[in-house]
Amino acid sequence: MGRxxxxxxxxHGHRKPGHGRGHEDxxxxxxxxxxxxxxxxxxxxxxxGADRRWLSAALAxxxxxxVVETAVAVLAGSLALLSDAAHMLTDAFSIVLALxxxxxxxxxxxGGFTFGLKRAEILSAHANGLTLILAALWLGYEAVxxxxxxxxxxxxxxxxxxxxxxxxxxxxxxxxxxxxxxxLNIEGAYQHILNDLFAFIGTAVAGLIVLxxxxxxxxxxxxxxxxxxxxxxxxxxxxxxxxxxxxxAPVGLDPDEVGAELAATDAVTEVHDxxxxxxxxxxxxLSAHVLVEPGGDCHRVRRALDRMLAERHGLTxxxxxxxxxxxxxxxxxxxPAGSAAGHCETPHGPxxxx
Numbered sequence: 001m002g003r004x005x006x007x008x009x010x011x012h013g014h015r016k017p018g019h020g021r022g023h024e025d026x027x028x029x030x031x032x033x034x035x036x037x038x039x040x041x042x043x044x045x046x047x048x049g050a051d052r053r054w055l056s057a058a059l060a061x062x063x064x065x066x067v068v069e070t071a072v073a074v075l076a077g078s079l080a081l082l083s084d085a086a087h088m089l090t091d092a093f094s095i096v097l098a099l100x101x102x103x104x105x106x107x108x109x110x111g112g113f114t115f116g117l118k119r120a121e122i123l124s125a126h127a128n129g130l131t132l133i134l135a136a137l138w139l140g141y142e143a144v145x146x147x148x149x150x151x152x153x154x155x156x157x158x159x160x161x162x163x164x165x166x167x168x169x170x171x172x173x174x175x176x177x178x179x180x181x182x183x184l185n186i187e188g189a190y191q192h193i194l195n196d197l198f199a200f201i202g203t204a205v206a207g208l209i210v211l212x213x214x215x216x217x218x219x220x221x222x223x224x225x226x227x228x229x230x231x232x233x234x235x236x237x238x239x240x241x242x243x244x245x246x247x248x249a250p251v252g253l254d255p256d257e258v259g260a261e262l263a264a265t266d267a268v269t270e271v272h273d274x275x276x277x278x279x280x281x282x283x284x285x286l287s288a289h290v291l292v293e294p295g296g297d298c299h300r301v302r303r304a305l306d307r308m309l310a311e312r313h314g315l316t317x318x319x320x321x322x323x324x325x326x327x328x329x330x331x332x333x334x335x336p337a338g339s340a341a342g343h344c345e346t347p348h349g350p351x352x353x354x
Contacts (some may be wrong), residue, residue, distance in 0.1 A: 004241070051179040051186060052099060057192065058172040059095045062088050065168045069161055076157035079139075079146050079223055083204055084165060086139070087196050087230070090131045092170075094192040097124040098185050105185075105280065118280035121185035124239045128188030130197070131239025135228035143223035153219050155211030160205035169197035184240055184281040193231040195247045198227040247277040250284045253313060259314070259352035262288065265304055267296035271352040287319040298322040 066088045079346050101124035109116040176241035201223075206222035210320040242250075249255050255276050263273045270291040278284050286309060291302050303324050309315040 004173055047205075053104060054094050054175045054179040055099055055102075055189065058189075059099075059173040061168055061172050061175075062092050062095070062193075065165065066092065069165060072157055072161045076154040076161070077151050078153050078158045078203075078207075078219055079142055079151075081158055081161055081203060084162070084199050084226075087135055087199055087226075088103040088194075089277045090128075090135050090188070091196050093131065094124075094128040094189045095125055098189045099126070101185050101240070117268045118283070119244075121183060121280050122244050125184040125188035125237050126241040128192060129234045129241060132185065132192065132230045132234030136234060138297040139223050139230070140227040143220040143227065146220040147221075149218040150220065153210050155207050155209075155214075157207075159207030159211055161260070162200050162207055165200035166197065166204060168192060169200055170188060173197055182282050184237070184244070187281075188237050188241075191237060195233050196231050198229050202226050218253055220232070244278045246278070247275070248332065249276040252276050253284070255287065256352075258286070258309075258313060258315075259288075259350065261308065262290065262305055263352035263354040265301065265308065265354070267292050267301050268305075268354040270294050270354060272349060273321075274349055274352070276315070283300065284315055285316060285317040287320075287321075289321045289323070291323055291325045294324050296324065298324070307312055 015236045066085055067083040069081060069088065071083055072078075089301040098121075100118040103284070104120035107117050110203045144285075174191070176186065177191055179186050202222035203219075204226050206218040208219040243251070253276060255274055258276065259271050262268065262274070268290055272289050272291075274286070274288040276286045278282065291303065294297055302320055305320055306318055307316055
């Protein structure tokens with residue numbers, strides 16, 4: 001068993017760049033974090049506390065309006081207004097979920113949760129996407145039913161309430177736009193509010209048509225349009241959160257290209273077991289097994305790879321296992337020189353040769 005050199009650590013307990021675990025055989029396993037990497041808070045300058053304040057302000061606005069709009073929807077007999085109220089209820093639910101998720105994700109890593117509860121934010125975004133889709137399906141069904149048999153709708157009540165709803169949702173949307181929308185959690189709540197704003201605009205148009213022409217089906221048609229927007233937004237949230245749960249590489253980052261760049265680095269002979277995933281919104285991570293030519297400087301290679309990953313791809317949470325290629329394996333006929341099979345019992349993923 002080789003000795004371990006703990007090395008310097010930062011305030012999070014992570015090993016600082018340039019410090020790896022040095023083994024007696026000269027091999028190295030490095031875990032580097034660049035200066036821009038942050039485990040707590042947000043990297044764009046908006047604090048978590050400010051996010052919570054903006055979300056809480058939007059929640060207060062929406063909760064008050066839900067009560068008023070539900071009462072008016074029942075009196076006016078408007079499905080569009082009732083659908084808006086139901087959508088706003090999911091808005092309030094989405095903001096509550098986002099606030100709870102922010103609290104959970106801020107807890108430090110401990111015990112079996114080695115990344116903490118950062119994925120709670122992604123769970124919240126996934127739930128928000130699901131509620132958008134379920135609400136859209138229900139509203140779409142009701143809209144079709146009312147197209148077939150339209151009820152009487154009080155146009156002026158629909159129009160006036162929708163105009164107030166537009167004002168409320170503009171304020172709520174502005175509040176959430178001030179928060180950290182790079183977080184999929186907050187983006188989920190934002191999409192709820194934004195779609196509700198579109199819903200109120202559609203409802204206002206429908207109310208005006210009903211008021212001026214008496215065409216009652218405009219109410220149901222506006223609901224169908226909003227249902228389509230909700231389906232689109234909900235699917236986007238499910239897709240993005242699903243990619244994170246399935247450990248897919250961040251959108252726009254090709255693991256094959258990254259592997260080829262790592263393998264093309266001076267003194268590197270092979271890269272395998274390369275994994276790129278997202279811990280939570282805005283926190284991509286990479287791990288890989290890198291083989292260096294015999295006699296190569298493992299420490300120098302790791303520092304060069306860390307720097308390249310940070311500068312070219314913004315990957316600052318990296319774990320690189322650096323080993324010398326085993327030439328004796330080829331001489332003994334056990335495996336090709338420097339191959340993954342010579343170092344890993346069960347190598348997985350493509351192999352990139354230098």
